[in-house]
Amino acid sequence: MLTLLAYSMIIVFMALIMSGRATALIALIVVPLVFAVIGGFGADIGPMVLSGLRAIAPTGVLLLFAILYFGLMIDVGLFDPLIRLIVRMSKGDPVRIVVGSALLAMIVSLDGDGSTTYLLCVTAMLPLHRRLGINPLILPCVTMMSNSIMNIAPWGGPTARVMSALHLEASQVFTPLIPPMAMACVATVAVSWFLGVRERNRLKKIDVSALHMEASPIGGDIDLDASDAPRASRAMMAFNLLLTIGLMVCLVLAVLPLPLLFMGAFAIAISVNFPSIKDQKERIAEHSASALSVVAVIFAAGVFTGILSGTKMTDAIAQSVVQSIPTSAGHFLPLITALLSAPMTFFLSNDAFYFGVVPILAEAAKGYGIAPEIIARASLLGQPIHQLSPLVAANYVLMGVAGVEFGAHQRFTLKWAFLLVVVMILAAGLFGIVPLF
Structure with a gap:
């Protein structure tokens, strides 16, 4: 149930942003609050949001x-x-x-x-x-x-x-x-x-x-x-x-x-x-106007990440991904990790992926004789897609100074970011840095 709620929240959020139906500021606040209430976490919303705001305050x-x-x-x-x-x-x-x-x-x-x-x-x-x-x-x-x-x-x-x-x-x-x-x-x-x-x-x-x-x-x-x-x-x-x-x-x-x-x-x-x-x-x-518009979105992102972490939706997503990998695909874990690194770091924070998902993948890879450093390298190849994530605080600086809408930027840049990921994965395989097969 929690996994379904987590994926639904992310899908609704991205649909609102990509379609231009809501600004990032509004979507980052409203969507997680609504889904937290739907999931029965209404009484805990306050502490979760404050925790997220404290984490994002230095940024x-x-x-x-x-x-x-x-x-x-x-x-x-x-x-x-x-x-x-x-x-x-x-x-x-x-x-x-x-x-x-x-x-x-x-x-x-x-x-x-x-x-x-x-x-x-x-x-x-x-x-x-x-x-x-x-x-x-x-x-x-x-x-x-x-x-x-x-x-x-x-x-x-x-x-x-x-x-x-x-x-x-x-x-x-x-x-x-x-x-x-x-x-x-x-x-x-x-x-x-x-x-x-x-x-x-x-x-x-x-x-x-x-x-x-x-x-x-x-x-x-x-x-x-x-x-x-x-x-x-x-x-x-x-x-x-x-x-x-x-x-x-x-x-x-x-x-x-x-x-x-x-x-x-x-x-x-x-x-x-x-x-x-x-x-x-x-x-x-x-x-002050430019600074306020950027900083407001940053603190709104604190609401989103606070609820995502506080409700354990992050853990639910991580477990669902790891459990979906069949045992027979164990020898392909470096390639699977490289492919997962793009969407996972897009929908989750770097902390959630690298401290929550990657250690599990690395532990599973040991059983197939795959060294942890190979999984570590593979997990970094999806960064071009990660940089388009609404959870990356620097994106709101980029949007603020460039004067463009986040959704428009994502639609324009996504194909080129995907191309970079493909180039890095193929190059890593070609040089033998991350064995793909």
Whole structure:
């Protein structure tokens, strides 16, 4: 009964999102509450929701101050030189711009944090995409594809979880996956090139000289020559650049918790760039609407995950999947794990899959002489699909800064994410990293 309730809730939720009948904010709140009541958990809804909110609170704080920080950096013109450089290099060609967006996201994604990647890459590239009239769904698509590959790094979420769950080292799990990741990167560039060529053919002729007014993804407009906020002096620009680089280094090294890093960086940046309290209030107010829309969805996701975990629906889904694998298919467990990793991490959180499902699969695989590290590698191959999940908090940052609907993004990107999963599985089999047969 609980398993049926869990699958029904997920199906209804996805149907509402994908069809555009409800926004992610509303669906994340209403759907789990309704199904919790139907399942007879009405009396326990409060504690379950509060538990989910407590778990998601650090992410909400992180995104709030990250949006404020990068919004402030846009105001003072930190990214203007980068945009000018990209304009000169792209020469108004959609192919170069789309491929460049994908490559930039691959580099930035090395920090292992999807939210930071989306904020930086979309902030830098969206003005060009908008000014040239490129399909607004392309930038979030190629950015997400790049991030989904690089997120497999040991300091990223999924790999760290599976290594912890199965007590493995990075050399056993991540290092062998480098060739499939490289193949997926090539596939991402190829898809970006294809999308860029398609946009070039659609747009035909582009006036490069018109590239001066750029729409900002985080409130207001970016004009490369002027702005509502005063542009920083060279000395202040150097300070802002060093502060941002220092912030990124601290993020990678995990010097302090991520929310605290962004809170501190924002406090320093706004105090130095805008000493006047009046100016500080204006800057915060300028970006409050964008920040609120993203953070509201993050806390709504806490309702969904809190009820999903509190009602044990997550455990029911995990058990139903494992029990459905016939004994005769034991020798195919690496392939089965690779195939399951896409839908399972889409409908469940990374924690639920890597701490709940993967250990069970690894234990079953031992009986067939299959090492745990093989199951661990296979479980990471579905990450491109996972990145489209409504349970991934960074997605709401991407939607907020890119200004597109989540359902539209999923419909546009799903086929390309599926292609990446196929490429990674085939490459893993080809290189003998995950034996498929």
